[in-house]
Amino acid sequence: MKSKESIFKNKLTWAVIAELLILAVAGILEPSFFSIEYNQTTGMLYGSLVDIVNRSAEITIIAMGMTMVIALGGTDISVGALVAVAGAFALKFLRWDVTLYPTPGDYTVYPFILVIVVPLVICTLMGLFNGVLIGKFKLQPIIATLILMVAGRGIAQIATNGKQFTTGYTPYRFIGQGSMFALPFPIIITIVVCACVMIFVRKTAFGTFVESVGVNPNASRVTGLKSDRIIMIVYTLTGFLSGIAGLIYSSRISSCDSNNAGVNYEMDAILAVVLGGTSMTGGKFSLTGTIIGSLIIRTITTLVYYFGITSESIMAFKAAIILVVIVIQSEPFGKWLATRNARKQKAGELRG
Amino acid sequence: MDKKRSNKLVNFVTNPKYIMVLATIGIFLAIYLFGAIIYGDKGFTKLRTFAMLFVDNAYIGISAVGMTMVLITGGIDLSVAAVASLTGMFIAYGTTVLGIDPIVCMVFSIVVGVALGLGMGALVTYLKIPPFVATLTGMFLARGVCSLISRDSISIDNELIDKMAGWKMYFMTLKDGEWVKIKPVAYVNLSVLMFIVMIIIGTYILQKTRFGRNVYAIGGNEQSARLMGLPVDRTKMMVYGFNGFCSALAGIAYALYVKSGWNLALQGGELDVISAAVIGGVLLSGGVGYMIGTFFGVLLKAVIPCLITFNGTLSSWWGKIITGALVLLFVALQQIVMHGNLFKKKKGNPAVKKE
Incomplete structure (x- = not known):
């Protein structure tokens, strides 16, 4: 059985969460976002x-x-x-x-x-x-x-x-x-x-x-x-x-x-x-x-x-997203996170 | 004595360090000569044609100076065209819409260019993000901000900008004791002067300063450079910062050239700049390259569309295909020079002797 931690370490999980979050935002802003209609004449959803x-x-x-x-x-x-x-x-x-x-x-x-x-x-x-x-x-x-x-x-x-x-x-x-x-x-x-x-x-x-x-x-x-x-x-x-x-x-x-x-x-x-x-x-x-x-x-x-917002400006949003993703993916950041977690765990052990 | 000198020449020509640059210069001269023979009667050899090569491509050249340095460290920068476009937009929007002094706009855009360069440099240096991805982000950011400012092309309506764009230095000739403009009129403008000055500054930095030697050392082998105690991080940051400066300067040159700002201006321009540097003999794996090579790379890339224009019947798209073929040729040449055994077995090569 996969532990809770390994699920959150999986990058795929983060991608799915991100997609769901964006969809949720879309749903709140525009309730008709999730509606799907079936068109009889074209036979298409x-x-x-x-x-x-x-x-x-x-x-x-x-x-x-x-x-x-x-x-x-x-x-x-x-x-x-x-x-x-x-x-x-x-x-x-x-x-x-x-x-x-x-x-x-x-x-x-x-x-x-x-x-x-x-x-x-x-x-x-x-x-x-x-x-x-x-x-x-x-x-x-x-x-x-x-x-x-x-x-x-x-x-x-x-x-x-x-x-x-x-x-x-x-x-x-x-x-x-x-x-x-x-x-x-x-x-x-x-x-x-x-x-x-x-x-x-x-x-x-x-x-x-x-x-x-x-x-x-x-x-x-x-x-x-x-x-x-x-x-x-x-x-x-x-x-x-x-x-x-x-x-x-x-x-x-x-x-x-x-x-x-x-x-x-x-x-x-x-x-x-x-x-x-x-x-x-x-x-x-x-x-x-x-x-x-x-x-x-x-x-x-x-x-x-x-x-x-105009289609060209999407680039700025994309840039912001890549920035976040690559920083999270980067090796020094991972190391920093790991040491931080280790320290926290240690502190927890000491307290316990 | 004579033999010694010829030996020296052979060594110079076959030295892998110089061969790429010499090949660029050789091919440029060959193509120019070819054009001169075929289209000499149409005015290809005229000084005007030659000067226009500079005038039409100065912005690419200015940006290529910074790119050369980034490539020598083993990095790459895809954001140059976007930053240049952003600069053009700052100047156009600032002067024409907001009515700000153009000098302030220019200084501001240079500051933004350097800041963006340093930001991307920090991503590459401290977060160890591949330069390709880090600068791709910068490119997206610059283009996005550019589009947020305005989607439409803004033409610049400013006296000072007009003056700067219109300033020309004519080539003169002495006729009957009087200086007159040569016919047909040939001139260089402010952008060309910036290009030449930047090439000279770039050459000086790379060849004569400690910083320049650090740049080569990092490109040769970053690990060794670090172990030698060279300031690798600081140097890389400065290189990306300098490149940001060059991009902004290129943007100013481009704004003066087209006298407008447009969010989609110079799309794909980063590849023009990179291919100019590659054609100029800069090795993408780092450590090898000369400013003078880039200079001729820009000229070589410029002379091809010029030839196609003179031909008149060929589709301008051949220019792209020929540029692609040239890049292929030079990359193949680099591969042979660097990894092939073409020159390794030469007797006089001290590098081989030691082994």
Whole structure:
């Protein structure tokens, strides 16, 4: 049986408590916050809670990969650019010839499967590129992914000739706007993706390998782990997941926007991971924590909108939250807390 | 005698310490020469074009001076562009909306910049938070505060700012015993002078002062530096503080350049600054880098969009892709120089002899 103390030491508990607190605040300020309605005509559930989960889909999916990247002691700042790349290529294949199809409508030039597969393959290859640079050539993760962060948006722009295409193709719009089992389709995608990643990571030894490499790559190599291959797999996976997020995002807005798609997603994904209790220094990671972290970010965003504060100012709130979290997570603070607790205990013993 | 001298030259060129900087300068000259040959007739070689490289990129350069120092300690700062944007907002809002004296606004923003830098430095130094995360927080904070002040772009309407922005130092030539402006008119402005001065100050600090040597020592190996009794914590704090100062100064230069303040200004600018330093041969793992390298890194990054403009038909997005490719090239080069055995087996290298 878990003791009371170990539950409170668990970072996941803190993340859940934080999320519940924020929701409670939201509920007090806006009693209709928790109401969920079923719309007969669209066959979809509506309400703030559904919206929060729906809108957090992209970040949650990216953060799945980012969690392992951070567990390896790295960072991937190219994910936002990959979101733009995926959207650009998807729309490029939906509407190849503008002279044939001058207005957006319910048609596609290439088969739908190609529209989905090609962007995902391109993003996966870009993830592999990051992975090779970091795993094989031992580049610093920040600088290796910086290359694609800068060049990725350029590639996205060139793919669409700097234009913003829109589409009315129903199957494509379904990805971001459709619904299944009364839930918005992005939620279904997120559940499937998260389940797949968790099964892959936790039901095989892969997760343990990642943690091992994150703690000490050299020691892992000596014990026989192919650390460079593990690094490559993780970055490739992150690229693939960014591709999925990119498709959802571009489908949501029915167009591609190489300039603004996925801006600051890397920051949000990192924030989600850190909020979820995974330490930036690498090692242990928690995928469940990351999902909650992503929900926290989205809840705060929604809440801040309720206050009527502009969307850009949310950054200041995010900053305050990260500040608190990283200070609590930091090693010196932990030590200080430990010595304080020890002293208290000692004092208690003396008194007793 | 002659042989000795050539040996010295070979040693200088193949010294891993200088090779990155020399590569930057070499590639810059090669690209410039390439441009001069292809677009010479369109005026690429004119002094005006060269001066505009400085005028259009001075703010990146100023910020890169501080960034170079942070990178040499082995850290990174993602907040520079946000702090610069905040500075621009302070100046625009202060002078135009509140009617405060621009000098007061500038001093205030520099104080805020240094304070933010010191704050992030404290997180990195005393709480041992990875610089990436600590400065990410700073970036969020600065951007958020910036948006809280105003969401809209505020154009600066102030006499003194206009004067400062409009001040130009023209290149003159002696013609018939009289000084006249060269044609086409080439000039540098206040921002360019700030950039040059900051590069000189940065070079002096890094090469000639005890503080500069501490910076290199910390980047080389923080643990050893600590064991040697160097003031590691104080030095790191000062480096981040100095970087905050540079960011604020860059913000002033940018405000003078665009004469407005906008909460989304310079988005992604921090990566321009970092890539300029990386292209300039600053090693991200710390311990290696020169101000003069950063100087040429900024120029090299500036000359690419310039070439694309001269081409006229290429999409401006190629600039981003080429910059990405350049970063890749330089990082690969660093990897070879630092970890490859390209120069390790050289006879004359005293470092190898000792082993």
